[in-house]
Amino acid sequence: MVVDRFGAATTDFSKSVQGKTLADAASAKSAASAQHKQTAEDTTSFTxxxxxxxxxxxxxxxxxxxxxxxxxxxxxxxxxxxxxxxxxxxxxxxxxxxx
Incomplete structure (x- = not known):
């Protein structure tokens, strides 16, 4: 069963596929976060x-x-x-x- 923001759905995925999918999602999220940290910059301007x-x-x-x-x-x-x-x-x- 997969639970997401749209509800629950049954799937035929095996646990190894689900585990791999979760690991891939976590890896992609980590990469996106690292890229955001590299490009994001706080700035302040005084007027x-x-x-x-x-x-x-x-x-x-x-x-x-x-x-x-x-x-x-x-x-x-x-x-x-x-x-x-x-x-x-x-x-x-x-x-x-x-x-």
Whole structure:
């Protein structure tokens, strides 16, 4: 019996013929793979768009001075143990989230 992507079919091949066919197929596949490796080549090209992408990335990663000041204020409050958590807001956020 031969099973391929189209289904199963019975055959009258002997096991030695099937084994040889499988070996021939594996050999051909190996040769094709070796030829592909010899001819395939990865390439990269840089264009003016690269500079644009880098500039956009840099702008996106920058924080505003007001946000930086708020973050620093929160950092100091947490560090000095003066930051108070609002349990009502926390519970509402957990209840409204899709967890």
């Amino acid at each position: 003016a768009a690269t500079n644009t992408v880098q500039a956009l990335s840099k702008t996106a990663l920058q924080t505003s001075p007001s946000r930086q000041a708020k973050v620093e204020s929160l950092r100091q409050a947490v560090k000095s143990a003066q930051y108070q958590l609002d349990s009502d807001k926390i519970s509402q956020s957990i209840a409204s989230s899709d967890i």
